Amino acid sequence: MSKGKVLVVGSNATRIEVQGGGTGATGQYLNETVVPVMAILAAGYDVVLATPDGTRPHIDPVSDAAAHFDGDQAAYEKAKAFYAGDPSMTHVRTLRAVVEEGLGDYAGVFVPGGQGPVVDLMQDGDLGVILRHFHAAAKPTAMLCHGPMAAVAAMPHAREFRAALVAGAPEKAAEWAKDWPYAGYRMTVFSNTEEKVVEDRILHAKLYFNMVDALQAAGGAVETGTVDFDPNVVEDRELITGQNPRSDHPLAARFVAALERARA
Template sequence: MPSKKILIILSDADSFPLKKTSGQDAGKTVAQPSGFFLMELAKPLQKLLDAGHEITFASPKGQEPVPDPTSESLAAFAGNFYERRRENELLERMKRENGFNRPRTLQSISDEELPSFAGVFIPGGHAPLRDLGDDKEVGRVLRFFHQENKPTAAICHGPYALLSTKQAGDGSFVYKGYKITSWSDAEEKVMETVLGGEVKKVESALRNEGAEMVEGAAEKIGQTTLHRELLTGGNPMAADELGNRFVRMISV
């Protein structure tokens, strides 16, 4: 397979808004630590690299991305220390070789440069809730990939970024009518119980804009959804399948 350029859009946020419903901060909105979800980035990234593709990391402000603390726990890897180490080592290598800690600003990627990219991928973690859903530059990039029918992938909370298309162009949500899988409301309600607060719901937000949300038992165990150029998955269990399908889409 010839090498192609892939754009990975990351959040600049290291937290997301959590409206506390219990404890001493009940009624207040606090900044809950977050970032990208390690395996949701690392697994598809490794597959793209194994296929020989060139990666460009970018974010709205070009700030160093941070991992969601929960994604670095051994529990997130079902106790597999070696898998966690491999994925952390991959990102350390990306810092040395690929500017992962210094992503480009999306504004620096001109309309003239966008055609050089074969696909775009947005990993999850709660951080996109903070900054990717209403960013005009994210919307500009996603609208280009949509208009050109180029492979677009997002996982977990990453699909929240699709809402940014309302901030660019004619202001419409370009994925209206698309079948999309994301972190579900049911899964978020479990997190709300753990965190003691209310969180923006990705599934509801996309459905309210006209997306046809694909959720249920299959989503919980890692099934992905492909509709036209858009490939989506709901949680970390989907990272392997999403990476494999995304690589196949790029090879066409």
């Protein structure tokens, strides 16, 4: 018998704005999606995947490699097969449908990373409704790598906040962040120095804002590790955040433990 349902919120973004005009390819990371989802299922929970438009998340090709599974080719192939064929990954709802059907039966919510959430999820109104529900109910809420940027959606003025960041006006963004439910929470996110590696080696362009700076402007107490790409997980009340792709397993373990505590 299932222990309950966990909502997994995916991104539909395929491009992200870069300075100087134009966009760079982006999406959702394979390992950051399947590693926690497989752990959630193994713990006895059902998974419901939802995205803004109800189609499957776009997997960033950069993440489609054994390197993101510590070089374990078998683990990589298993993850690819899981994402391609498991019903938890192929049956997708819209965020709006999830809201309309009611959120009360969900035990927790998880947002994977990749830069996709920085584009769509952080300013999605339906996700804002979802996150405010889980916050008010103090139900486990996990976000990984760039996933914590989705927490911005819980602001009453998330779109204006993001627009101010893109415009290079962090002070204005901070004004729009008023009444953010996660203000004062300890949290982590993909660090500025980690982001520079992506900008230099993958995007070959600079983003309009860094994730750490954005969450600090919102009022978050952001903590990043001292060594880039080392696992780092921060837990404060119902919110569990992981810093980078290699935080996938430890975040999954902390999230499942929080789900179990909430059942006790």
